[in-house]
Amino acid sequence: MPELPEVEIVRQSLLKKIKQKKVKNVLVRNRNLRLKIPLYFVGFIKGQKIIDVKRFSKYIIFCFSNFSYCLLHLGMSGTIHIVNKCKKNLFTNASFYSSPKLPKKHNHVEIIFKDLKVIYNDPRRFGFFQIIKNSKLLKKRFVRLGPEPFQSEFNLDYIRSFFIGKKKNIKNFLLDQNFVSGIGNIYASEILFLSKINPQKKAHLIKENDCKKIIINAKKVLFRAIKKGGSSIRDFKNTLGKEGNFQKDFNVYERNGLRCKRFGCKGIIQKKFISNRSTYFCNICQL
């Protein structure tokens, strides 16, 4: 599901709902996520006040009042639901919380506040929570990751020096979180389409002008996707269970066999597996 824009949508609604609130309780139904939830997890978080909810790349960062943190990565299929406490049913435990279309299976973790709860659901369990005990360790956690496309460090000099002598194709570089972080399989194809670059082009052969296009279009695609509430294909929903809208704006992703949307282009969108990941591009304007 989630690339940078989807994670940002989730972050924004979490911040709005739980900032300055105290964690009343934590319920771990299944600790076997990608990283096993440690035994001290509940005790560590319980009683903490959420002073901020930040994000780096595809990681949500809960910031606690004692200067510790909890990372949350949604993996491929993780979703967050925020459910309000339902006053009407205060005396019946059965429907204590209002829950429109709340999935019953795979609700692995619940973080409970006075007036609402945050539910983590993840069928494939590729997501994880991770306690980070201080800001020094937080910095260390992300030290290997490349800059986000929005950061000034993601500039022409950085990209050009990174690409020197590299024979890996550009599409795999956009997916490489150590080069640039936050881009996933959908937006990699979309960025290369806007930049008119063939996804299989070797990085060391990419000219300065194309690097500039990547810088501009990476920002553009991610920014637009955030504005549209993220992309919903298969299972992404925001914290209220509503779908995003950016999938309607896809130029290439899952459009194989269809006409290129670029004005005047007669191309047909192709699907090709590059390193086992589906990749979409126009056979004419991305030559």
Add this chain to the structure above:
DNA sequence: AAGAGGCCCTGATAGC
């Protein structure tokens, strides 16, 4: 050292 490939896991869908 860089780069390709496998693997973690469940669910939806297609084909027989």
Add this chain to the structure above:
DNA sequence: TGCTATCAGGGCCTCT
């Protein structure tokens, strides 16, 4: 209806 195979938006590990 019910099998099996294939594919999913991520990231880490291992092998060459």
